[in-house]
Structure formats: structure tokens, C-alpha cells
Amino acid sequence: xxxxxxxxxxxxxxxxxxxxxxxxxxxxxxxxxxxxxxxxxxxxxxxxxxxxxxxxxxxxxxxxxxxxxxxxxxxxxxxxxxxxxxxxxxxxxxxxxxxxxxxxxxxxxxxxxxxxxxxxxxxxxxxxxxxxxxxxxxxxxxxxxxxxxxxxxxxxxxxxxxxxxxxxxxxxxxxxxxxxxxxxxxxxxxxxxxxxxxxxxxxxxxxxxxxxxxxxxxxxxxxxxxxxxxxxxxxxxxxxxxxxxxxxxxxxxxxxxxxxxxxxxxxxxxxxxxxxxxxxxxxxxxxxxxxxxxxxxxxxxxxxxxxxxxxxxxxxxxx
Amino acid sequence: xxxxxxxxxxxxxxxxxxxxxxxxxxxxxxxxxxxxxxxxxxxxxxxxxxxxxxxxxxxxxxxxxxxxxxxxxxxxxxxxxxxxxxxxxxxxxxxxxxxxxxxxxxxxxxxxxxxxxxxxxxxxxxxxxxxxxxxxxxxxxxxxxxxxxxxxxxxxxxxxxxxxxxxxxxxxxxxxxxxxxxxxxxxxxxxxxxxxxxxxxxxxxxxxxxxxxxxxxxxxxxxxxxxxxxxxxxxxxxxxxxxxxxxxxxxxxxxxxxxxxxx
Numbered sequence: 269x270x271x272x273x274x275x276x277x278x279x280x281x282x283x284x285x286x287x288x289x290x291x292x293x294x295x296x297x298x299x300x301x302x303x304x305x306x307x308x309x310x311x312x313x314x315x316x317x318x319x320x321x322x323x324x325x326x327x328x329x330x331x332x333x334x335x336x337x338x339x340x341x342x343x344x345x346x347x348x349x350x351x352x353x354x355x356x357x358x359x360x361x362x363x364x365x366x367x368x369x370x371x372x373x374x375x376x377x378x379x380x381x382x383x384x385x386x387x388x389x390x391x392x393x394x395x396x397x398x399x400x401x402x403x404x405x406x407x408x409x410x411x412x413x414x415x416x417x418x419x420x421x422x423x424x425x426x427x428x429x430x431x432x433x434x435x436x437x438x439x440x441x442x443x444x445x446x447x448x449x450x451x452x453x454x455x456x457x458x459x460x461x462x463x464x465x466x467x468x469x470x471x472x473x474x475x476x477x478x479x480x481x482x483x484x485x486x487x488x489x490x491x492x493x494x495x496x497x498x499x500x501x502x503x504x505x506x507x508x509x510x511x512x513x514x515x516x517x518x519x520x521x522x523x524x525x526x527x528x529x530x531x532x533x534x535x536x537x538x539x540x541x542x543x544x545x546x547x548x549x550x551x552x553x554x555x556x557x558x559x560x561x562x563x564x565x566x567x568x569x570x571x572x573x574x575x576x577x578x579x580x581x582x583x584x585x586x587x
Numbered sequence: 588x589x590x591x592x593x594x595x596x597x598x599x600x601x602x603x604x605x606x607x608x609x610x611x612x613x614x615x616x617x618x619x620x621x622x623x624x625x626x627x628x629x630x631x632x633x634x635x636x637x638x639x640x641x642x643x644x645x646x647x648x649x650x651x652x653x654x655x656x657x658x659x660x661x662x663x664x665x666x667x668x669x670x671x672x673x674x675x676x677x678x679x680x681x682x683x684x685x686x687x688x689x690x691x692x693x694x695x696x697x698x699x700x701x702x703x704x705x706x707x708x709x710x711x712x713x714x715x716x717x718x719x720x721x722x723x724x725x726x727x728x729x730x731x732x733x734x735x736x737x738x739x740x741x742x743x744x745x746x747x748x749x750x751x752x753x754x755x756x757x758x759x760x761x762x763x764x765x766x767x768x769x770x771x772x773x774x775x776x777x778x779x780x781x782x783x784x785x786x787x788x789x790x791x792x793x794x795x796x797x798x799x800x801x802x803x804x805x806x807x808x809x810x811x812x813x814x815x816x817x818x819x820x821x822x823x824x825x826x827x828x829x830x831x832x833x834x835x836x837x838x839x840x841x842x843x844x845x846x847x848x849x850x
Binding site for chain 2: 500
């Protein structure tokens, strides 16, 4: 390996089409180590160094091309001014209520709070729906039909319509307590309703991924249906669905921005208000950056879990 | 033997009839009738081996006896009490009958110790400390002392199957059903599992064993039942069934087994 100091660890697959994923967070890595005998490592080291050069050059070429397109476009000065004006970015980030606009940096906290509350509720509601749909007891038939309709309905209706329906419809009902909540709460309710339909399907896939023989083994030991589900089936199901689950939550993080249509001052709405005051869109760039700061760590964490799971499977299969 | 371990501490045999009595058992999957009227009974402390080709109904018979498959007709009773009627607590029945599967079916997300203690803790309500103590005693008895913290996929097939047997024994069953427990093992790992079964037989465990290991069946069984197409064709002590089988179909089966060099 001594002739490979400049490059990353030996990766005989770099340079192949799959290799680009590697630079995006190491989703693709050579399985295990490929021995360290002199001849083999020299050979692989050579390939690895060459691959590093190729991937570096191709990255630079692509970035340069994109920059050229942007800089050579006739309106690039205007776009730069409208979207990337440092002064406007800073002003919208800190906000100034006296001049009638809110801090995007402060408003993102509402997105984070909505996301966390919605996530917990979705995890619970979606599990309940999935378990109802998986039940086989005849007495559960009406509830089963109801859950299926629920999933069909909320997967089919655009989220933005659900937010409008809940945010404008529920207050219009003039019910006690229910009709006098804040828009953020209606927004969270809409997110929970819509996302639970998706996430329940993810749970269902997870439950189906656990082999029937596991149920037989658990029941044959005298465990009740409930115990078997709780201690044997669910833990395995959840382990299998963590990556798709996190994927849905990355999506949920940014969809909290849609709640702004109800007038709630979340990051996107705050950016919107700023842009209307000064006719500059740099505030949206700030919101975009803040959302990226939230979602990218979760995306990398998902990659890490997928990778770890794959390595574990390889280790298990190697026996 | 039965004094030094909790699980094989077989209850004094109740007098009311056979440990298991199966009468007129029929079972179909769709249009495929797998069991076409099975009558057999197993006395307490008796070891019965079921032999026959794959698809003859051995596994289904064992799964029915453990109530894992609902039956279509007939009845199954334990010590004279019917367990296939309405209002029977299946979970209670299964505490008395353990089953071990061909493919081990260990819980992959749990360590060996957790696999063994789960059912005693959650089905019997045993405190964790006591469940672990009993599990360790059983594990060490079957040569698995150093494996309690391992996950199943780190064990060999033979070790996994021994853990599966220990897991079933931890519920202190009175009867053990073994469903081709060595069929998924590499040949060199078969012996360690068969030794465990011999030990159980020596301790007086009542067992029904579906197996393709004819030599083992001849050594261990009090009676051997030959199944074909969902019926018990012949039911006799091994010395009789293996040396002078009466039915023509049994003879044909054994000739094929001998030709394959497995007896």
C-alpha cells in the first residue's frame, strides 16, 4: 500500500460507473479487504491511483462546465443579484420585525419543531395502520377496509391540498377546542395524516420481510400473538426498514415548508415575506441552505446505516 | 440425568392414557390433502421416529400436533385431554409440547441467551435472573457455555440447532417434536445434534422425531412409523420394521434407502 499514499484506500471499483456514489458519501465501498500480498496490492494500488485522477478530473470538468453555463448566461448578473446578494441574505437571515420581515434563521426552528412532533406521531399512527392492515381476524374486517381506504386516499391526494383542507376546513367548523388551534398545529396534523399513509406501507413491507417461520418459532414456544409481534417480528421488521423510513423523514423535513401556505411563519414563509418587501429572492436561498443543513446529515446517516447493514449481511453470509 | 437439569425434569407420567393420541387426523392445503387420516399414539417416555419420503406428511403431522396448523378433521389429545377442540388455550398447550425445526428458526436479532430466555420470561413470566440462570445451566449442559453472547449468524449450523433445542427445552416441555433437525446441516455437524437428542431420550423425554437418518432411528426409536402419501403405512419397533417390513411400500422405500447407502 506504500505506493498509494496520495489516494483514498484501495478501491478496485473506483472508475467504474458505480464509483461516483463513493464521492457522495461512501455508499459504495469495496467489500472487505482484498488481501495485502505485495503483488496484489501493487496492482490494485495502481488502479486506485488512476481512478482517483480520473474522478478528480471529471469532477473538475463538470463543475467548470456548470460554472461556465451560469457565468456566460446573458442574465447571470441579474440572477446573482436577485438570488445571491450577500447583504439581502444576511438581512433576511437575522430579520427585522420593525421593518415588517421575520428572521428566516429563527423561523427554521418552527420547521424543526413541526418536523419532530410530526415524526413521532407518524411513527405511531403508521404502525397502527400497518398492523390493522396485516391483521387477519374476521372481526377486524371493517377497520381493515377503513385503513385501506385511508391509505389509498391520503397517498392519492396532494399534500398541499390536505394542508389547505385541514388548515381552512377545521377552523371553519367552529368546533370547541379543535377549531381554535394554531395554523402550525393544523399543518402538523396534515403532515401526519398524509405521511402516515406512506409510512404505514413502509412498515407493512417491513412486516412482510420477516419470514413466516419466525412467527411459527415464536408461537411454538408458547408466546402469544402480541408477544411474538412485539419481541420477534417488529424488531426485525423495523431493522429492515430504517433506510426507507429515514428517506421519508428527509422528505418530511422539507415538506414542513408547505405549512407556510396557511400563513404560519416558518422558514419558507419568512423568506417569502422578505422577498415581497425588498423584491429580492436571496431570502429563499437562505431558506434553501438552512433546509440543506438539516437534510444532508440525515441523508449521510441513512447511507451509513445502509452501508453498515450491507457489511453485516456480508459478514453473516461469509460463514 | 433428570435431576441435574430443570428442563428434562419430566413430570411423573399421568396415568390417563397416552402422552399424545392422534385420531383420524386429516389436513389439506387447498385441494392437496397432505394427511389422510392419521391414527397414532405416543406413550410417556416413548420415542417415535417418523420416516418416509419428503412430502409424505411428516412435517405437517408435527406442525398439527403443535397446533401450528389448524386441522380439518380428527382429534389430538394430550394425556387424555383434547387440544384440538374449541376454547383450548393454544399458548398453554405449546408449553407442554416443544418443537424444533429443520431450519433452526433462531431469532437473528437476539443473542443466544436472549433466544433461550425470551419465552420463559414472556410466556411464563419468569424473572430475568432466574430465566438466565436456567438458560445457562441448559447451555452448558449441551456444550454451549461460551456462546451465550453470540448472535445466531456467528454460530455453525450444528451449534444453531443445539441452541434451538435448548430454546425449546427452556420452556420445560413434556414432549418434544423434532422436524428433520439434521437435514439442513453439513454432514460433519450431524453427530453433535444427534448426540443431544440421544441425551434427551436417555433422560426419558417423550419425543416424536421426523428424520431421514435411518441408522439413528433404528438406534433411538421405540417405534418407527413409515408414512407415505399422508397415511401411516407401517408402525412397528425398529428391529421389526427395518429387518422384515411387512408392507410392500415400506419394503420399496427401504430398498431405495439401502441402495442410496443410507442404512
